[in-house]
Amino acid sequence: MALVEVRGVVKKFGDTTVLDGIDFDVEEHQVVCLIGASGSGKSTLLRCINGLEATQEGTVTVVGRKVIQDDIKLNRLRRDVGIVFQAYNLFPHMTVLENVMLAPVKVLHLSKSEAKTRARELLARIGMADKADEYPDRLSGGQQQRVAIVRALAMQPKLMLLDEITSALDPELVNEVLLMMIELAEQGMTMVVATHEMGFARDVAHKVCFLHSGRIIEEGHPKKIFTTPTHERTSEFLRRTLESGQM
Ligand SMILES: Nc1ncnc2c1ncn2[C@@H]1O[C@H](COP(=O)(O)OP(=O)(O)O)[C@@H](O)[C@H]1O
Numbered sequence: 001m002a003l004v005e006v007r008g009v010v011k012k013f014g015d016t017t018v019l020d021g022i023d024f025d026v027e028e029h030q031v032v033c034l035i036g037a038s039g040s041g042k043s044t045l046l047r048c049i050n051g052l053e054a055t056q057e058g059t060v061t062v063v064g065r066k067v068i069q070d071d072i073k074l075n076r077l078r079r080d081v082g083i084v085f086q087a088y089n090l091f092p093h094m095t096v097l098e099n100v101m102l103a104p105v106k107v108l109h110l111s112k113s114e115a116k117t118r119a120r121e122l123l124a125r126i127g128m129a130d131k132a133d134e135y136p137d138r139l140s141g142g143q144q145q146r147v148a149i150v151r152a153l154a155m156q157p158k159l160m161l162l163d164e165i166t167s168a169l170d171p172e173l174v175n176e177v178l179l180m181m182i183e184l185a186e187q188g189m190t191m192v193v194a195t196h197e198m199g200f201a202r203d204v205a206h207k208v209c210f211l212h213s214g215r216i217i218e219e220g221h222p223k224k225i226f227t228t229p230t231h232e233r234t235s236e237f238l239r240r241t242l243e244s245g246q247m
C-alpha cells in the first residue's frame with residue numbers, strides 16, 4: 001500500500017472548487033514534487049493530506065489510516081506527518097533548542113533530557129549545534145528554515161510535507177535549504193514537496209505532478225515531464241518557468 005493515497009478528492013471553499021477530483025499516490029521513500037502556477041491548489045492538497053483542511057468528497061489515506069476530522073485521529077496523524085511552510089514559523093520566544101524539543105515533549109511525552117539529546121543530535125547533523133541557545137530572530141532565513149525542518153524531524157515522521165519552503169528566502173540562502181532537502185531524500189525520507197525550484201524537481205523527484213485549476217493534469221518521472229510533456233499547459237508552464245530563470 002502507498003504511504004499516501006488520495007482518491008477522488010474534491011475541496012471547495014464556498015462555491016469555489018479548489019481541488020477538483022484529485023487522485024494521488026506517494027510510495028514509501030519517494031520524493032514527489034507538486035508543480036504548477038500559483039493558485040493551482042498545491043498548498044491545499046498538502047493541507048488535505050495532513051488534515052488541516054476537510055474535504056467535501058473523496059478519501060485521503062496516510063500510513064494506512066483514513067484522514068478524518070476527529071481530534072484524536074488528527075493528532076495521531078500529525079505524529080507521522082511533518083509539515084514545513086514557506087514562512088519560517090518557529091516560536092520567536094523560544095530558543096532553537098526549545099523549538100525543536102517542544103513537540104517531542106508535548107506530543108510524544110519524551111522526557112526533557114531525551115528530547116534535548118535528540119534535538120542536539122539533529123542540530124549537530126546540520127552544523128547548527130552552536131545555535132541551540134539562540135532565539136530565531138538571530139538566525140538567517142535559511143538557518144531558520146533548516147531549524148523548522150529539524151523541528152519536524154524531531155518527531156521522527158514517516159512523511160514530510162514541504163510547502164514552498166525556499167520561496168521566501170533571499171536567493172543566496174536557497175541552496176543550503178535545498179541541500180538539506182536533498183540529504184533527506186538520500187536518507188530515504190518520503191516527501192511531498194510543493195516547489196518552484198524546477199532544478200530540484202528535475203534532479204531529485206521520483207515523480208512530478210503538474211497541477212492546473214485543482215487537477216493533476218500531468219504526472220510522471222521528471223525526465224519525461226521536463227523533456228516531453230504531453231499536455232500543452234505543462235509545456236507552457238515550463239516554458240514560462242524557464243524564461244523567468246527558475247530552471
Ligand atoms: N482558506 C481559503 N479560503 C478561500 N479560498 C482559498 C483558501 N485557501 C486557498 N484558497 C484558494 O484556493 C486556490 C488554490 O490555492 P492554493 O492551494 O494556495 O494554491 P497554490 O499553493 O498552488 O498557490 C486559490 O484560488 C486560493 O485563492
Ligand SMILES: [Mg+2]
Binds near residue numbers: 043044163
Ligand atoms: Mg501554495
